[in-house]
Amino acid sequence: MSGPSILQERTALRLAAAALIAGTTSLAAQTVAVPVGTLLPVPPAVSSPFTLSAINDASTGQGAFLYAGQEVPPIIRVNPGSKIRLVYRNRMSAHSTETCVDGPCTNMSNLHFHGLHVSPNRPQDDVISMMSMPGESLRYTVDVPENQPSGLYWYHTHPHGESYQQALDGMSGAIVVEGIDRYVPEIRSLKEQILILRDVQLTPGDARSETLVEASDVSKEKCGEATGPLERLFTINGVLRPRIGIAAGEKQFWRIVNASPDLYADLTIDGGSMTVVAFDGMPLGYHHPNHPTRQLQHVLLPPAGRVEAIVVGPESPGKASLRSLCVDTGPDGDPNPEFVVADLDETSAAPRTQVSANIRAGHSKPVAVQLSAAMTKQLEGSEPAFTVDFTEDQHGFYINGKKYSPTDGPMTTVSIGDYVHWRVRNDTHEVHPFHIHQVHFLTYSEDGRLIENPEWLDTVNLKPQQTLDLIMDFTDPIIRGMSVFHCHLLKHEDKGMMAKILFQ
Numbered sequence: 001m002s003g004p005s006i007l008q009e010r011t012a013l014r015l016a017a018a019a020l021i022a023g024t025t026s027l028a029a030q031t032v033a034v035p036v037g038t039l040l041p042v043p044p045a046v047s048s049p050f051t052l053s054a055i056n057d058a059s060t061g062q063g064a065f066l067y068a069g070q071e072v073p074p075i076i077r078v079n080p081g082s083k084i085r086l087v088y089r090n091r092m093s094a095h096s097t098e099t100c101v102d103g104p105c106t107n108m109s110n111l112h113f114h115g116l117h118v119s120p121n122r123p124q125d126d127v128i129s130m131m132s133m134p135g136e137s138l139r140y141t142v143d144v145p146e147n148q149p150s151g152l153y154w155y156h157t158h159p160h161g162e163s164y165q166q167a168l169d170g171m172s173g174a175i176v177v178e179g180i181d182r183y184v185p186e187i188r189s190l191k192e193q194i195l196i197l198r199d200v201q202l203t204p205g206d207a208r209s210e211t212l213v214e215a216s217d218v219s220k221e222k223c224g225e226a227t228g229p230l231e232r233l234f235t236i237n238g239v240l241r242p243r244i245g246i247a248a249g250e251k252q253f254w255r256i257v258n259a260s261p262d263l264y265a266d267l268t269i270d271g272g273s274m275t276v277v278a279f280d281g282m283p284l285g286y287h288h289p290n291h292p293t294r295q296l297q298h299v300l301l302p303p304a305g306r307v308e309a310i311v312v313g314p315e316s317p318g319k320a321s322l323r324s325l326c327v328d329t330g331p332d333g334d335p336n337p338e339f340v341v342a343d344l345d346e347t348s349a350a351p352r353t354q355v356s357a358n359i360r361a362g363h364s365k366p367v368a369v370q371l372s373a374a375m376t377k378q379l380e381g382s383e384p385a386f387t388v389d390f391t392e393d394q395h396g397f398y399i400n401g402k403k404y405s406p407t408d409g410p411m412t413t414v415s416i417g418d419y420v421h422w423r424v425r426n427d428t429h430e431v432h433p434f435h436i437h438q439v440h441f442l443t444y445s446e447d448g449r450l451i452e453n454p455e456w457l458d459t460v461n462l463k464p465q466q467t468l469d470l471i472m473d474f475t476d477p478i479i480r481g482m483s484v485f486h487c488h489l490l491k492h493e494d495k496g497m498m499a500k501i502l503f504q
Ligand SMILES: [Cu+2]
Pocket: 431, 432, 433, 487, 488, 489, 492, 493, 497
């Protein structure tokens, strides 16, 4: 092996300087210290039962999850057909130093198990009636069904009006539903890397922020129509621009969640491609057993989106980076320029033959559901049963002209047992990711044109003025009761872009 290239040395020097400055400069501004350029940390894994606490960090006052004495949210690992059991203790301050949409945050909190096909009722994935104030606790017992698609999900807090601040502070974590290797057995012999994208908040004009912008190689090229200062960058597992160990030619299994409340990722690996196995926790093989993978050069992950892919270490890993490309969020959107999210690093690569101990064998046979071609055709030819219209003005954000209130009744009622055609329309000049709790849907048409490779998702991006047609899977008898759908730019959700749905 040859010595480090000049490029590598420069990068190392710059990152070392950035780390030094980021760690030692003391400023009144809000930009907090964040590790820069270290090896990607592996968060602890947890199986049930366990206790998770919501706290305020002693030095920054920001919200945080405390698990086993560390402010590192654990990865919840669960087998299909078993339970997630946890006590959620709200130990946040009753007197917040943070500001939410309606004034000082009250620090109410709860949990949402994003993407799981579980009951929306207490004590499961209930974000409507389950809420804790500081000093209170919630007990969750979530029955993950036998036919839950195996893949990457995530948990985050969901208190209407305070979701944005808590997610921005990093109150989120990954959930792995085991058994994805049933769809692509090759995964069993690969090293697994779980990448949780969260935010470091920037303060315009603040020296520490500028150092972080510099360290992330933020592109100065014009990106889309959004104006205004850049307000955040991605960290991965808490580190800005970490190094991910991978050897040239080594295959690894990367599971990536965008846990930011409003930053988009359009991920690409220099000189490489991703062999996608799942989007939003849904293995491609779940609906298409004969086509369980798809090769992509880049993958757009809106806030809440996930991708799981086999990645091959490029020829010279030390010269390659994982980047987020420019995302045009529209004239009313937030800046989302290209920058480097991580560097690949051969020197800290794992041995090529390592078999991951993390992916436990699930069940031997893959679960698969195929929507018949006839049924698909019939739904596609039908008028939508329900339309979601996203609008906004200077007073707030709306679905079908209505701002969400916790005391609302359902905006729509659906009968369990059907696949249903929904239309989602973005009547604004910025992007909005549509999400519905407990349900995956097939996005089959864009502005009236059929999509070539339609995907089953639980969160889908809508460009400004775009219309998408979806087939909603409302067939699951477990999903019964009151739930919600909303925009996953959480400031928009906090300001009203959410509505209730009753499954009965
Ligand atoms: Cu939105």
